[in-house]
Amino acid sequence: MASLMPVLGGHSTDDSRDLPPEDALERLLGQVYDYHVTEAIFRHGQGKFKWTNGRxxxxxxxxxxxxxxxxxTVEGKVTKGEWKSGVRVT
Structure with missing residues (x-):
């Protein structure tokens, strides 16, 4: 079953050929996300994200x-745990 993937411009597609190149998203956001995902714009699945502030x-x-x-990881200190909707819970 194909899943819909949001792309720049607000359109959805089940064809990955319509997705913008990964480096275009990085330039747009100013941030880097190494990923294996099911969604193109939203981070979803297992991945690593680096904010512009270094976190x-x-x-x-x-x-x-x-x-x-x-x-x-913030300023070299690593905090591991469980997260729910962007908030660490353990």
Whole structure:
């Protein structure tokens, strides 16, 4: 079963050929996300995201928010735990 993937411009498609190149998204956001995802724009699935301020989260994502097991690195300090809708709960 094909899943719909949001793309720049607000259109949806089940054809990955219509997706913008990965480096175009990085330039647009000014941020880097290494990923294996089911969605093109929203971070979803397992991945690593680096914010422009240097913070890094590596773990599970759901619809663009940290959700599941992951590790947040801030100024060299790593905090591991469970996340729900972008908030660490354990």
């Amino acid at each position: 890094v989260y590596e773990g599970e994502w759901q619809l663009g928010k940290q959700h599941g097991q992951g590790a947040l």
